[in-house]
Amino acid sequence: MAVISRTVLREQVKDVLLQRIASGELEPGERLVETRIAQELGTSQAPVREALRDLELLRLVESEPFRGSRVRTFGEEEMTEIYPVRASLEELAARLATANLDGDVKALEVELEAMKKAVKRDDTKSLVEHDVAFHRLIVEAAGNSVLQQCWESLGVESRITISLYGTYMDPTLAAGRHVKLIDDIRSGNAAAAGREGRKHVEVSARLMRSHFDAARQ
Secondary structure, eight states: OOOOOHHHHHHHHHHHHHHHHHHTTTTTEEEEEEHHHHHTTTTTTHHHHHHHHHHHHHTTTEETTTTTEEEOOOOHHHHHHHHHHHHHHHHHHHHHHHHHHOOOOOHHHHHHHHHHHHHHHOHHHHHHHHHHHHHHHHHHHTTOOHHHHHHHTTTTTHHHHHHHHHTSOHHHHHHHHGGOOOOOOOHHHHHHHHHHHHHHHHHHHHHHHHHHHHHHO
16 A cells, blocks of 8 residues: 655645635635644644645745744735846746757656646646746756755745736646747757746736736726
8 A cells, every 4th residue: 555655745735725825715814724724634734734834935824823824915015026036037047058958948848738738628736837847947957056046935836826826827828938938948049048038927927917906906
């Protein structure tokens, strides 16, 4: 009989909670009770506790002594501050990755095809996973550990999840937005790839701002 590790359980719990926060099912300020979540998901409290710590590092959950964990309020100002930083990091990552990959974009194409299939299945969870994996491949191919640490510290996984589940971005358009970036990296044009890497994030920022503007009207 296969045994599911606690690490896998933690990631599964984290994924469920992340989706619920992004979709608004779990609202800002709502309490996250470990025992209740564990009972609902059929697991012990340990992976739930660890998942909540992970979400706290991503600034989606906050905890207070003797009061437990709550969904953190994250608004327009915080999201607006993150996007320019990510745009600069992804521009640099794309430039460096282009030089290092030397036209070999097979791994990126695999993730793109997986995104397209996820869109056809209306599987947003899979779309998020492969979208994150696509960008992570570029960051890793850049070969700069400081760049990678900075990128990971922004919680890109949670931001992409929020963009798709939170309706900032139309999932049917998400996959196609990666094609030009692959083409530029394949061509070996580092400057063009860098510009496209930045543009990719800036478009996401504009969509996010439009969402907040519409909500205020």
